Amino acid sequence: MIRYLxxxxxxxxxxxxxxxxxxxxxxxxxxxxxFTSEKNVPDEIRAALEAKYKLNxxxxxxxxxxxxxxxxxxxxxxxxxxSSTVNDMINRGFPVSAxxxxxxxxxxxxxxxxxxxxxxxxHNKWQDxxxxxxxxxxxxxxxxxxxxxxxxxxAIKWGLFPxxxxxxxxxxxxxxxALAAMPIAFIARLTRSNMLEVMGQDYIKTxxxxxxxxxxxxxxxxxxxxxxxxxxxxxxxxANILTGAFVIERIFGIPGLGREFVISITNRDYTVIxxxxxxxxxxxxxxxxLVDIAYTLVDPRIKLSDTGKE
Amino acid sequence: MKKNVFALVSSVAVLGAALAGCAGGxxxxxxxxxxxxxxxxxxAAPAEKKPQVLKLNxxxxxxxxxxxxxxxxxxxxxxxxxxxxLTRVDASxxxxxxxxxxxELSEDMLTYTFxxxxxxxxxxxxxxxxxxxxxxxxALDPNTASNYAYQLYYVKNGEAFNKGTASRDDVxxxxxxxxxxxxxxxxxxxxxxxxxxxxxxxxVNKKLVESNPKWAAEASTHMGNGPFKMETWEHKSKLVLVKxxxxxxxxxxxxxRIEFAMVEDENTxxxxxxxxxxxxxxxxTSSLPTDAIPALKEQKKITTQAIAGTYWYKFNTExxxxxxxxxxxxxxxxxxxQSLIDNILQTGQLPAMGxxxxxxxxxxxxxxxxxxxxxxxxxxxxGMKELGITKLPPITLSYNTSxxxxxxxxAIQDQWKKNLGVxxxxxxKEWKxxxxxxxxxxxxxxxxxxxxxxxxxxxxxxMYKDKDGGNNDTRWEHPKFKELLNQSATEPDPAKRKxxxxxxxxxxxxxxxxxxxxxxxxxxxxxENVKGVVIGGLGDVDWKWASVE
Numbered sequence: 001m002i003r004y005l006x007x008x009x010x011x012x013x014x015x016x017x018x019x020x021x022x023x024x025x026x027x028x029x030x031x032x033x034x035f036t037s038e039k040n041v042p043d044e045i046r047a048a049l050e051a052k053y054k055l056n057x058x059x060x061x062x063x064x065x066x067x068x069x070x071x072x073x074x075x076x077x078x079x080x081x082x083s084s085t086v087n088d089m090i091n092r093g094f095p096v097s098a099x100x101x102x103x104x105x106x107x108x109x110x111x112x113x114x115x116x117x118x119x120x121x122x123h124n125k126w127q128d129x130x131x132x133x134x135x136x137x138x139x140x141x142x143x144x145x146x147x148x149x150x151x152x153x154x155a156i157k158w159g160l161f162p163x164x165x166x167x168x169x170x171x172x173x174x175x176x177x178a179l180a181a182m183p184i185a186f187i188a189r190l191t192r193s194n195m196l197e198v199m200g201q202d203y204i205k206t207x208x209x210x211x212x213x214x215x216x217x218x219x220x221x222x223x224x225x226x227x228x229x230x231x232x233x234x235x236x237x238x239a240n241i242l243t244g245a246f247v248i249e250r251i252f253g254i255p256g257l258g259r260e261f262v263i264s265i266t267n268r269d270y271t272v273i274x275x276x277x278x279x280x281x282x283x284x285x286x287x288x289x290l291v292d293i294a295y296t297l298v299d300p301r302i303k304l305s306d307t308g309k310e
Numbered sequence: 311m312k313k314n315v316f317a318l319v320s321s322v323a324v325l326g327a328a329l330a331g332c333a334g335g336x337x338x339x340x341x342x343x344x345x346x347x348x349x350x351x352x353x354a355a356p357a358e359k360k361p362q363v364l365k366l367n368x369x370x371x372x373x374x375x376x377x378x379x380x381x382x383x384x385x386x387x388x389x390x391x392x393x394x395x396l397t398r399v400d401a402s403x404x405x406x407x408x409x410x411x412x413x414e415l416s417e418d419m420l421t422y423t424f425x426x427x428x429x430x431x432x433x434x435x436x437x438x439x440x441x442x443x444x445x446x447x448x449a450l451d452p453n454t455a456s457n458y459a460y461q462l463y464y465v466k467n468g469e470a471f472n473k474g475t476a477s478r479d480d481v482x483x484x485x486x487x488x489x490x491x492x493x494x495x496x497x498x499x500x501x502x503x504x505x506x507x508x509x510x511x512x513x514v515n516k517k518l519v520e521s522n523p524k525w526a527a528e529a530s531t532h533m534g535n536g537p538f539k540m541e542t543w544e545h546k547s548k549l550v551l552v553k554x555x556x557x558x559x560x561x562x563x564x565x566x567r568i569e570f571a572m573v574e575d576e577n578t579x580x581x582x583x584x585x586x587x588x589x590x591x592x593x594x595t596s597s598l599p600t601d602a603i604p605a606l607k608e609q610k611k612i613t614t615q616a617i618a619g620t621y622w623y624k625f626n627t628e629x630x631x632x633x634x635x636x637x638x639x640x641x642x643x644x645x646x647x648q649s650l651i652d653n654i655l656q657t658g659q660l661p662a663m664g665x666x667x668x669x670x671x672x673x674x675x676x677x678x679x680x681x682x683x684x685x686x687x688x689x690x691x692x693g694m695k696e697l698g699i700t701k702l703p704p705i706t707l708s709y710n711t712s713x714x715x716x717x718x719x720x721a722i723q724d725q726w727k728k729n730l731g732v733x734x735x736x737x738x739k740e741w742k743x744x745x746x747x748x749x750x751x752x753x754x755x756x757x758x759x760x761x762x763x764x765x766x767x768x769x770x771x772x773m774y775k776d777k778d779g780g781n782n783d784t785r786w787e788h789p790k791f792k793e794l795l796n797q798s799a800t801e802p803d804p805a806k807r808k809x810x811x812x813x814x815x816x817x818x819x820x821x822x823x824x825x826x827x828x829x830x831x832x833x834x835x836x837x838e839n840v841k842g843v844v845i846g847g848l849g850d851v852d853w854k855w856a857s858v859e
Contacts, residue, residue: 032742
């Protein structure tokens, strides 16, 4: 296990290095820079700006500087937002995105599993149809439409929640629901089909024959096995929910990091593009690793080691 | 079996109840929603005098609150509220003395001597002429890398210092004593007083700026000398300004607080307005969603105001067929601007028949007729003969990706087809790629806009002076036009200067390297009890005189 983890970590660092390098050079190759604007500044001012941000150095020096910056976790100043550094932006924005994301993730996991289990246990009954209807809606209605829909009913019509902004728990409810809609649906369908499959297997029949009650069978034997595919989905979902909240964050005026990720590209805000990319890449590789570790906890048959593969 | 399903269902019910519970609790906390009520928690405040609170949306985080490096309208709005210049532009759009008490102008119009009032920084220290001298030289210093340093090029040796060919001491601004500021200019500049109301000309507190380079990034260290001071700045989320008790003209300031949200989505902003959470939506700090405009107009809720900005199509005058002036004119004349405004833009923009916007117009009735198809056809024929062609080469109209630009381009494409019988291809590009292509002359016809920085026509003419001037893009140059602009710079008599500039604009419109389309407007919705917000002719906003009744 330790050897395996060590190896995984080395691979993670290597892939991060490749991501950083590729992003850097692709970014530099895109036409237009941070100071390209409708009102062109005089040459001497442009030169002063480039000198201030060290864009006048040869490309390889900028690249080296950047790599050193990443290692020291000093990601440089933002071009567009002059009063902040990229570290400031991540430190401010990420906790907000993480709060929203984890809330949505919990909602998605518990909501999705419960819906899926109910649907499977009441297969082809109205509960099943209802759960699957919710799932189909969640999958087919895009998040931003749901968001405006929630705003209209929950905020404007009924005044239950605020329309936008980020100031307390009540502000998190609608965006979490909007963000969780799609993963709830996906997890519900995944759980349902796996539960149906597992429930038909011999060991469940054995358990039933032994006279165990349905609750014990469901919780102790069935759900545990039905959850493996759900866990596989959690890694990408975690990364996705943390990075993909851009639209939801925008609609609800949430000061998260998702927006920087997107806007920095249109602004050619080089340091922010790099900073957010590196940061999210780290989250992605770490969450994939966590999922692998979670496997071993759920299914003892899976061992994390590179030796003794079958 | 039944029991266990019951267990599951009931756990779902518990979860649901928990959620509903939060909802219920929340309802109780936000229920006392009448906007002003929420801030009424001041201890033992006399009940009759309710604090005046204005709630607004900023659309996005202000990139900076430092007057020396600000370059965008959001930053400028916050800076104008928290700082005060020698002058301030009031509701009549005229610069009035603010920190300055009076000024003297020398005979040759080259030296201004300002006498300052006794005014204070927000912490009570006096504002001195040295603060102005320091602020201007700081903005001009190449190490500061201020985008708007060129706004100070009117000051003697300002440009030279920024370019590194003159020293800091050569710059023509000097504090003669704490209360006297002497400014020497390069040329007589009739709009100089107005410039001193522009953020780059605002003073900064030397001690503060030198001791803390990040002073402008947080509310706790930010300090100005304006009508308001910053109380809270939760980045990307919330900004609160409160009345500055040390402001010299605090009796004029009615508002106790201005609370800004930073919601980027325009539909959300409008919903917040309609729900009573903010008092204002749309320009100048944000914009209204295009789709909502017709309905708002019908309900007569919308206010529109012209601002000094021109939306135009530029021709690449080096590439055929637009190297021919008659063909350029034909394309410009055959656009039906009024119908674009009525059907597409829909917020009372004005058709542009000249380069200079109405607030500073040299020839208010314009230089040509809108939708002049007859003349356009004739000109096109003549132009093609001059070029010796019977068929136009393929023509491409470029714009940057945006729904509004796309709609306008499609409509004009249609008009050109109908009026002139020419086929035009549309091409859109991502913003920065587009700008790069425009600046490099990599286009045939392309759109751009220009917003004035100060209220003078030179703003809209100057960029076409040099072929390789940074914002020309058309590659057009005209010796007479150039000469006239140079002449205007040294002409001390305002009437004569205006005549010279008119002549210059006439040449520009005769040669038509750009086809003006429309003059910009600001449009917004506001609560009726909000009074006294000054929206300047340049689209800037000042809350100094605002009140909530």
